[in-house]
Amino acid sequence: MPEHAHDHNHDQAKERFFDRIKEQGFKLTGKRQNIVEILLAEDRYISAKELLERMKEYYPRISFDTVYRNLHLLKEERLIEESVFGDGGSKFRITCDTHDHHHHYICTRCGKTELVEGCPMDDLGLTVPKGFHVETHRFEIFGACSDCS
Amino acid sequence: MPEHAHDHNHDQAKERFFDRIKEQGFKLTGKRQNIVEILLAEDRYISAKELLERMKEYYPRISFDTVYRNLHLLKEERLIEESVFGDGGSKFRITCDTHDHHHHYICTRCGKTELVEGCPMDDLGLTVPKGFHVETHRFEIFGACSDCS
DNA sequence: ATCAATGCAAACCTTTTGCACGCGT
DNA sequence: ACGCGTGCAAAAGGTTTGCATTGAT
Secondary structure (H helix, E strand, O other), X not given: OOHHHHHHHXXXXXXXXXXXXXXXXXXXXXXXXXXXXXXXXXXXXEEHHHHHHHHOOOOOOOOHHHHHHHHHHHXXXXXEEEEEOOOOOEEEEEOOOOOOOOEXXXXXXXXXXXXXXXXXXXXXXXXXXXXXXEEEEEEEEEEEOOOOX | OOHHHHHHHHHHHHHHHHHHHHHOOOOOOHHHHHHHHHHHHHOEOEEHHHHHHHHOOOOXXXXXXXXXXXXXXXXXXXXXXXXXXXXXXXXXXXXXOOOOOOEEEEEOOOOEEEEEOOOHHXXXXXXXXXXXXXXXXXXXXXXXXXXXX
């Protein structure tokens, strides 16, 4: 893959996210663009706090409420994913649109992720207890990535 | 199983938990006993808030700090388990000592659990990414139990 | 021009901490 | 008697909300 191909894919992905926002009837504001850009460039789980700090570069007056409101909106639209880390705080990452349903290896140091192959709900041959109605599940593998080891 | 057998097992289990606390050099205070008793009787995930309310029956002056301090201690000693629910708040349940490592079906309404047979880390045949050092994992299945459906 | 999005401030909820007193050992 | 455990009060941290203003369409 040529070196500039990555940036091209990156821009393509960005436009796809922007289109999704507009299609859903939400305004494509600078802050929303900025959130998508940051999450897309980082490609890892980052906290609302870190996101806020990064956004202050372009929007010095931005505050937590705007960040959270947009994160909730983007999550509703399934453009980003949320995970509650060990310390109880949430972090967010851009949705990997390469796969539909998936799970992650998550680096607890830097938030970087790798896809898990398969899903325990499909592959584990589970016997769901009688009368139990499954709604959601959570499968996450935490540890240190190769860079952070 | 005769009707009183359950209570007998229950008392046996209770004593085992109390012994564990003493063995580790911690004082067996009334509040610690009460927490174990409540969690043992409930046999489901309950929040610090609910626990506090229940304990007020016996200890009207008890406050959150004591509840949390004891929950942390009991969790350190692996006598209880913690799970972060969808709303971001933690809930706690007595450790099922019947199995060592395990996962749960968890009712999001009442907190009741059922054991999951097997563990995705063992049974999924995972190929851990090169350089990734696995430390912990989380696998939980949420839904409505037969009582709450 | 319209109505959603934002900034500000304040509230909210869960959880944690410092300190002096009380209780299990 | 000793020192951990507890209550109180206050703070911390992350997240949410009401309201007036700004800005994308």
